[in-house]
Amino acid sequence: MKKTIITLIFLFTLGVLSFGQVTDPLISNCAINTGAKAKYLKDFRIQLGKAGIQSDLRYKANMSLWKNTKYRFTMCNAENSKGKLILAIKDESNKLILSSFDKKTGKIYSFIDFECHKSGLYQISYDFTDGQPGSGVGVVSMIK
Amino acid sequence: MKGRVFLLLIMVFFGFSCRNSKSKAPEFVFPQSDSIPVSEAEKLSPEAIADISKNISSPVEIANLLQTLQVPFSQTYLAESIDANKQSTNFDKALKLGILGADLGYLNMYEKTESSLDVLSSIRKIAEDIKVGQFFDFESIKRLSKNKSNLDSLLFISIDSYSKIDKYLRSDDRGQLSALMIIGVWIEGQYLATQVVNLYPNKMLSDRIGEQKIILNDLLLLISPYCNRDPEFTSLCKDMQNIKDKYRDIRITYTQGEPVSVEKEGGLTIKQTETSVVTMSKEQLNGVIEITKNVRNRLILNN
Numbered sequence: 064m065k066k067t068i069i070t071l072i073f074l075f076t077l078g079v080l081s082f083g084q085v086t087d088p089l090i091s092n093c094a095i096n097t098g099a100k101a102k103y104l105k106d107f108r109i110q111l112g113k114a115g116i117q118s119d120l121r122y123k124a125n126m127s128l129w130k131n132t133k134y135r136f137t138m139c140n141a142e143n144s145k146g147k148l149i150l151a152i153k154d155e156s157n158k159l160i161l162s163s164f165d166k167k168t169g170k171i172y173s174f175i176d177f178e179c180h181k182s183g184l185y186q187i188s189y190d191f192t193d194g195q196p197g198s199g200v201g202v203v204s205m206i207k
Numbered sequence: 208m209k210g211r212v213f214l215l216l217i218m219v220f221f222g223f224s225c226r227n228s229k230s231k232a233p234e235f236v237f238p239q240s241d242s243i244p245v246s247e248a249e250k251l252s253p254e255a256i257a258d259i260s261k262n263i264s265s266p267v268e269i270a271n272l273l274q275t276l277q278v279p280f281s282q283t284y285l286a287e288s289i290d291a292n293k294q295s296t297n298f299d300k301a302l303k304l305g306i307l308g309a310d311l312g313y314l315n316m317y318e319k320t321e322s323s324l325d326v327l328s329s330i331r332k333i334a335e336d337i338k339v340g341q342f343f344d345f346e347s348i349k350r351l352s353k354n355k356s357n358l359d360s361l362l363f364i365s366i367d368s369y370s371k372i373d374k375y376l377r378s379d380d381r382g383q384l385s386a387l388m389i390i391g392v393w394i395e396g397q398y399l400a401t402q403v404v405n406l407y408p409n410k411m412l413s414d415r416i417g418e419q420k421i422i423l424n425d426l427l428l429l430i431s432p433y434c435n436r437d438p439e440f441t442s443l444c445k446d447m448q449n450i451k452d453k454y455r456d457i458r459i460t461y462t463q464g465e466p467v468s469v470e471k472e473g474g475l476t477i478k479q480t481e482t483s484v485v486t487m488s489k490e491q492l493n494g495v496i497e498i499t500k501n502v503r504n505r506l507i508l509n510n
Contacts, residue, residue, distance in 0.1 A: 086344075086367055094363045102316075103363040104265055105370070125258050127422055129268060130483055131275075131411055154481075160466055161477040176476040181461060181483040182418040183235075205271055 093139035093200045097174070101135050101204035107189060109148060109201065114194030120151050122189040126203070130182045133206045137174040138163060138189075141198035146191025147171050148199035153186045160185065164192070176206065235421060235459040235483075256382065259425045260373055260389050266309035266396035267362060270316035272415060273399075278407055280317040284399050285310045286507045291332035298439045300333045301376075301384035302506060305391020307333070308369050313399060315361055320352035327352070334372065337384060342371040383433045383440070390443065391506075393426060398503040401496040413492055417485035420454040427451060446502045453494045458486040 087108065094103045109122045128134060138148040149164040149171060163172045171192065191197030286306050294300045307330050314323040327349060334340040344364050351361040369388075376385035397419060404412045427447055434444035464480030 086364075090367075091363065094367075095357070095359050097359075101359065102267065102271065103359055103366060104267065105366065129415060129418065131272070131414075132268065160479065161468070161475075163475070172473075172475045174474045176471075176474060178476070178478045180479045181481045182415075182459075183421055183483065205268065207271075207275070 087200070089139060089141055089198075090200050090202075093137060093202050094204075097135055097137045097202055097204045098206065100206045101137075102206070104134075104203045104205060106203070107187065107201040109189045109191075110198045111146075111191060111196060113196045114190070120149070120188035120190035121194075124187050125184050126187050128177075128179045128182065128185050130180045132179050134177045134179060135174055135204045135206050136163070136177065136187075137202045137204070139173075139200050139202070144191065144197040144199055146193060146195030146197035148197065148201065149190055149192060150175065150201060151188045152177070153188070154181070155184055155186075157186075234461070253377065256377065256429065257374075259429050260377075260385065265366070266312040266392060266399065267316055267366070269396045269400050269415070270313045272412065273403055274316060276407070276409055276412060278403050280319060282319075282322065284313070284402050285322075285326075286395065286503075289329060289507055291329035291336075294333060294336070296439065297337055297384060298387060298437070300337050301387035302391040302443075304330065304333045304337070304372075305388040305393075306395040306503075306507060307391075308365075308388070309392045309395035309399070311365055312362075312396075315352075315358065315365060318358065320361075323352050324349065339372045339375060342375055343368045383436065386429045386433065387443075390426060390430060390447070393422075394499070394503050394506065397499050401499045404492070405496055413487065414485040416492065416495060417454075417457050417487040418459060418483065420457055420459060423447075423451050423454055443506075446505075450495075450498050450502065453491070453498050457491050457495075460484045460486070 090106050090108060094106060097103070105126075107122070107124055111121055114121060136150055136152075138150055140148050149162070151162040151164075152160045154160055161175055161177060163175050164170075165172075187201070187203075189199075189201050191199070286303075289303050289307060291303070294303055307326055311323055311326050311330065314320070314326060327345060331340060331343060331345045334343045344367075347364050348361065348368070351357060351364065369392075373385050373388060376382065376388070397416070400412060400416050404416060427444075430440070430444055430447065433440045435441065460483070462482045462484065464482075467478045467480060469476045469478070
């Protein structure tokens with residue numbers, strides 16, 4: 064009995080300790096495959112269920128972008144993801160700056176380069192096509 | 208004839224006034240109050256705090272700008288006087304973890320990976336001291352640094368380690384240490400930029416320094432809940448407030464325009480035609496350089 068408890072405590076401790084060290088392979092694979100000239104800055108891990116009545120992209124975060132910098136926004140999808148990850152960026156006045164989904168043609172871009180000339184806080188929004196459930200990662204990097 | 212001239216004058220007038228009103232948007236200003244009331248800061252949700260911590264400009268972005276401007280690497284900018292074994296309080300440890308993280312970013316970007324091993328050892332020691340060592344992938348970073356193999360992987364693992372530490376500290380009710388780490392990263396990045404602009408005056412770099420006004424308020428919001436916690440925090444809050452005061456009259460204005468898109472190699476490139484314009488006098492820049500140097504040097508000498 065004592066041995067079982069000690070083993071359980073050991074396994075629990077090992078689990079807790081190793082939990083922090085694991086990096087989601089979807090993030091690391093996406094981050095290191097953004098292109099030879101790209102330098103990783105940050106990532107957004109997105110996992111969403113099916114949307115109800117949808118008007119706007121559901122996952123939102125703020126990010127400061129700086130002028131005279133060229134950013135690359137890369138979208139990667141998990142293998143089992145039903146929807147495809149899409150991105151939209153708005154500025155502080157809620158003006159749409161870019162979208163990786165072309166509503167007219169239905170085309171989805173897997174990455175978008177953005178030449179920033181106005182420093183400020185931007186709203187980065189992600190969702191999956193047609194509000195479907197999905198799993199993916201958005202990586203932001205700089206390119207020269 | 209008189210009527211035509213009058214009409215022409217009206218058209219010219221409206222032509223100019225329309226262009227003016229279209230090309231200039233309101234400037235960026237700090238919120239009304241001079242300092243942030245603690246109660247307001249305490250209202251910040253965990254999501255808002257997470258957002259702010261993700262927002263702060265990465266030192267990698269500053270180092271990237273320095274490389275673009277072909278500024279040579281210099282060891283003298285680094286916080287070499289930090290002795291990881293002499294950090295007595297958690298306040299010191301978390302702050303130094305941030306400062307050293309910014310130095311690591313600078314070293315990595317310039318591929319000075321041999322020098323980065325010393326910084327890495329210090330980071331490891333401090334991270335273990337505040338019980339976040341398990342999130343710092345020391346062995347992978349060391350291996351990538353030694354091999355000089357893949358800068359992108361090196362940057363990813365380094366930044367990812369810091370993001371995990373930050374997230375864990377906040378979830379572990381140690382938000383004050385996360386805030387300190389972020390302030391440390393920012394102040395060292397700011398020190399790097401201001402020291403370089405002092406030696407190599409450059410409009411692009413001085414603009415980047417001036418534009419830090421945009422995120423300064425967020426930094427203050429982040430530490431405000433802890434300003435009355437102990438004398439160390441009170442002093443740091445005062446330092447940050449002094450930095451903010453130096454930014455008060457620096458102006459950031461915007462010109463408007465529509466983004467232009469170009470499809471290239473399967474991807475899409477968006478070129479922004481809007482711009483931000485920084486108006487900062489030499490005296491104002493010198494004021495920022497001076498206060499940054501004083502604050503940063505006081506923080507790193509506090510061994």
